[in-house]
Amino acid sequence: MARAFLSEDNPFHILVPVWGENYTETFLNYLVPSLLAEGNLPAWPYSAHTVLQIATRQEDALQMEASPFFQRLRHFVPIQFQIFEFAQFKHLQIGQAFEAKYQLLNDIMGLLLQQAMAVSAHVIPLVSDVVLADNFFSYLRQALEAETVLLLMAGPRLALTAKNSLETGRKNGTLALSPRQLNQRIFSDLHPHEQACFIDAPVFSQWPSHVYYWQNPRLVISRWFHLHPFFLYCPQVVQGQRTVSIEADLLNQYQGRREQIRLIQESETAACSVSTLAEDMPAWGKQSSLSERQQMLLDFGEHKCLPLQRWFFGHSIAFRLDN
Numbered sequence: 001m002a003r004a005f006l007s008e009d010n011p012f013h014i015l016v017p018v019w020g021e022n023y024t025e026t027f028l029n030y031l032v033p034s035l036l037a038e039g040n041l042p043a044w045p046y047s048a049h050t051v052l053q054i055a056t057r058q059e060d061a062l063q064m065e066a067s068p069f070f071q072r073l074r075h076f077v078p079i080q081f082q083i084f085e086f087a088q089f090k091h092l093q094i095g096q097a098f099e100a101k102y103q104l105l106n107d108i109m110g111l112l113l114q115q116a117m118a119v120s121a122h123v124i125p126l127v128s129d130v131v132l133a134d135n136f137f138s139y140l141r142q143a144l145e146a147e148t149v150l151l152l153m154a155g156p157r158l159a160l161t162a163k164n165s166l167e168t169g170r171k172n173g174t175l176a177l178s179p180r181q182l183n184q185r186i187f188s189d190l191h192p193h194e195q196a197c198f199i200d201a202p203v204f205s206q207w208p209s210h211v212y213y214w215q216n217p218r219l220v221i222s223r224w225f226h227l228h229p230f231f232l233y234c235p236q237v238v239q240g241q242r243t244v245s246i247e248a249d250l251l252n253q254y255q256g257r258r259e260q261i262r263l264i265q266e267s268e269t270a271a272c273s274v275s276t277l278a279e280d281m282p283a284w285g286k287q288s289s290l291s292e293r294q295q296m297l298l299d300f301g302e303h304k305c306l307p308l309q310r311w312f313f314g315h316s317i318a319f320r321l322d323n
Contacts, residue, residue, distance in 0.1 A: 005147045006122075010234050012050040013116040014077070017108040018128035019084075024060045027128035028067050030166070030274055033175035036069065037134035041076040044137040053115070055082040055108045069173045082112065113235070113246070123232040125246060130155070131166065133270040134176040140231055143262050149233035150254045153264040154210065154224050154317050157191040158272045164189055166274070179270035183319045186272045187220060196285035203285035204293045208300050211293075220319040225301055225309045227263065227317075230271070247306070255308050263312065267320040 018027045035041050044050065052073065056064070061081045064070045073079060109125065116123050124140075126132075143151050158166070165185040169177035177185065196205040198212045210224040226247070235250045254261055264270070288296070301310050
């Protein structure tokens with residue numbers, strides 16, 4: 001590995017929780033092809049020290065193994081399945097389907113994080129419905145050469161439709177879109193819950209973890225409390241906890257190293273999540289005045305966020321939509 005910053009004693013763990021027919025299909029149709037894009041796993045120089053850890057059910061693992069595109073991933077990184085059953089998580093206080101899904105996701109990711117930390121691994125946390133621009137792993141390599149300890153990126157939600165615009169990026173089993181091409185498709189098919197995050201939207205989100213501002217037809221500026229961590233440098237074990245979460249337990253480990261935290265601010269790379277319009281999401285938008293929206297953002301930052309997340313919000317994130 002290049003530079004003393006990295007050591008062969010610290011492997012890389014790519015973490016992906018995925019379960020159920022719908023999410024397994026999304027994983028195989030979107031995340032896997034984007035990982036296979038030329039600028040992603042094929043360009044990753046640390047493959048020999050990387051493992052793709054997938055937490056899933058046995059029946060979902062069998063569906064993945066049957067996919068020829070999934071098998072192509074093995075040319076670039078070894079894959080390990082962590083098989084679980086829902087009965088393992090009966091301690092969760094399951095409420096509405098939407099809440100239960102995220103409780104389960106956080107709990108399973110927590111177990112993968114504990115396993116990674118037990119072997120002093122660097123962590124690349126992904127979820128099954130993420131699409132990466134075709135230069136993400138190439139960009140991550142450059143960030144590591146600059147001794148980045150925490151890489152964070154906005155992750156807007158794109159609505160999957162019968163003729164969604166991502167399909168134009170498919171070629172030979174890969175999904176290859178440049179950062180700006182991906183941004184163009186995100187904002188042409190933005191999920192209604194993302195549309196409600198524009199400061200001048202007809203109804204405004206009741207969970208204002210981020211906000212968008214149109215500057216012109218080719219530029220959107222945003223601010224985010226909850227940026228998505230896409231790389232964590234050798235996170236440390238949280239003592240006395242069965243599971244951990246990235247936001248509640250791990251982000252503060254990097255609080256004193258802000259000069260080594262990198263936020264993707266100028267579309268250097270990109271990512272989004274994808275979901276259908278029918279996904280079980282609560283209706284979180286309502287009519288409000290501009291001053292009420294600004295106060296909601298202030299209240300959210302004060303009561304729902306860590307100091308480091310308020311620091312994130314102080315940085316503008318640009319989505320550049322030009323070619």
